Amino acid sequence: MIEVQNLTKRYGEVLAINGVSFMAQPGQVTGFLGPNGAGKTTTMRILTGFMPPTDGKATVAGYDVFEHSMEVRRRVGYLPETVPLYRDMTAQDYLTYMGEIRGVKNRRTRAQEVLERVGLIQRAHSRIRTLSKGMRQRVGLAQALMHNPPVLILDEPTIGLDPIQVLELRDLVRDLGRDHTVLFSTHILSEAEQVCDNVIIINQGHIIAEGSPAGLRAELERGGRVLARIDGDLEQALPVVQGVPGIASAEIRMDGIVATPANHDDPRAQIAQALVSNGFKLLELRPLAVNLEEIFLELTRHERNAMTEVSDTATPEESEVASS
Ligand code: ATP
Numbered sequence: 001m002i003e004v005q006n007l008t009k010r011y012g013e014v015l016a017i018n019g020v021s022f023m024a025q026p027g028q029v030t031g032f033l034g035p036n037g038a039g040k041t042t043t044m045r046i047l048t049g050f051m052p053p054t055d056g057k058a059t060v061a062g063y064d065v066f067e068h069s070m071e072v073r074r075r076v077g078y079l080p081e082t083v084p085l086y087r088d089m090t091a092q093d094y095l096t097y098m099g100e101i102r103g104v105k106n107r108r109t110r111a112q113e114v115l116e117r118v119g120l121i122q123r124a125h126s127r128i129r130t131l132s133k134g135m136r137q138r139v140g141l142a143q144a145l146m147h148n149p150p151v152l153i154l155d156e157p158t159i160g161l162d163p164i165q166v167l168e169l170r171d172l173v174r175d176l177g178r179d180h181t182v183l184f185s186t187h188i189l190s191e192a193e194q195v196c197d198n199v200i201i202i203n204q205g206h207i208i209a210e211g212s213p214a215g216l217r218a219e220l221e222r223g224g225r226v227l228a229r230i231d232g233d234l235e236q237a238l239p240v241v242q243g244v245p246g247i248a249s250a251e252i253r254m255d256g257i258v259a260t261p262a263n264h265d266d267p268r269a270q271i272a273q274a275l276v277s278n279g280f281k282l283l284e285l286r287p288l289a290v291n292l293e294e295i296f297l298e299l300t301r302h303e304r305n306a307m308t309e310v311s312d313t314a315t316p317e318e319s320e321v322a323s324s
Pocket of ligand 1: 011014016034036037038039040041042043187
């Protein structure tokens with residue numbers, strides 16, 4: 001179990017995380033989802049006992065990460081973004097060595113067990129430098145498992161892997177989630193949706209949403225908002241949609257018109273009729289927020305709008321939200 005209360009971290013002037021609170025439960029994969037610079041690594045490094053917070057409190061497996069950092073390290077397996085591997089060692093020797101550092105008994109047997117678990121037993125005696133990137137990532141995961149910790153903290157483990165390696169690693173993380181508390185960071189929304197039981201969305205150092213992928217989707221769909229895409233001028237179509245009885249508001253967004261009904265009735269038939277009878281060609285009409293990507297875009301819309309207003313010099317890449 002991981003419990004985080006009001007965690008704040010400053011690097012000098014930079015407020016990397018600001019009042020972050022959440023829980024990660026045993027037997028689940030909790031996704032920590034956010035764009036580059038959101039504060040994922042900072043939070044994870046605090047949780048692994050490597051860095052103190054500026055303020056707030058966090059416990060891992062019941063131990064305060066700051067006051068009892070050695071106890072925490074014994075109970076956490078950490079896969080950092082870049083794993084420091086000894087490339088001339090074999091996988092087996094490297095794991096045995098890591099086990100020695102952590103005081104693991106029966107280290108060679110344990111190394112075999114974890115290599116089996118991550119699907120690398122056939123390559124136990126290969127030097128790490130001869131392994132593919134995906135295999136090296138598995139060795140990194142194996143070192144995180146060596147001391148049999150109940151909690152696993154995995155920082156963007158699928159970055160840089162090819163599509164097949166990504167699928168294999170996601171399967172492995174899901175499997176580990178059955179008997180560990182797993183905190184898994186990613187900036188790939190579809191990955192969080194596929195791997196995680198719960199998702200915490202972080203942006204600019206604070207949490208903006210939390211829940212199961214399905215729950216988050218339902219929350220945003222609850223208002224019954226719909227997106228209408230047309231072949232034609234959106235500015236001209238907007239008053240048509242706004243004039244549909246039962247529509248509380250409508251605005252131009254996501255390359256279309258997003259309409260919010262005043263009640264829970266499905267407004268699509270009336271919107272379709274109004275648009276078509278006014279001469280617009282309807283390309284698409286569907287409930288909003290069908291995946292996490294749209295949820296993320298929706299949740300960060302206000303912040304992105306504010307950023308666009310203050311800076312018209314940002315490149316598209318800078319203001320773009322990462323997606324799969
Ligand atoms: P990424 O996916 O790019 O690794 P992240 O979500 O893990 O991003 P962090 O690495 O935690 O984000 O960074 C959060 C903020 O803190 C960013 O603005 C980053 O520039 C800043 N930051 C991180 N480490 C330091 C540091 N050592 N000194 C100063 N600022 C830092």
